[in-house]
Amino acid sequence: MKENDSRNSNSLLDDEDELTVKQIINGLEKLDQWNPVSTPDLQLFQQNVELEKNRIRKKQWKDLLTFISVAVFVLSVVIAIVYHEPIFYLYFQLVGIILLPLAFNKTRKKVRNEDLQQSK
Incomplete structure (x- = not known):
């Protein structure tokens, strides 16, 4: 009897x-x-x-020229200061020698505090 009921419930399922499945296929x-x-057209993608x-190449050239310009300016200022x-x-x-250890010390303290907060 139980076997017959389970067969009927399986067939209903x-x-x-x-x-x-038919409803999903129809909906799709x-x-x-x-x-x-x-x-889409392959030429459009290309x-x-x-x-x-x-665009990336132009941006890289712009960034490189900006870097070179800033470097030349900084070096010019340093050379002018040294000579004059x-x-x-x-x-x-x-x-710089005095402030460098202070800068490193502050960053180390921040990292330590963050590590302590994360471990809690």
Whole structure:
């Protein structure tokens, strides 16, 4: 008797599953009809890739020229200071030597505090 009931419930589940699958397939077919899927043109993709490569190349050149300009300016200022007022150069060096350990000390403390907070 229990075997017969389980067969009937399994067949009902199978029928419901088949109905669900059919409804899903019908729904997907309707979606495909409303929004047809088409493969974009390969030339369009290639053109977009070329445009992006050119944009990146231009940006890299701009960044490189900016870096070189700033480096030349900084070196010019340092050279001018060394030749005209060498004492200022020595003062800057001393200030840098004094402030560098303080800067490292502060970053270490921040990292330690963050580690302690994360471990709690």
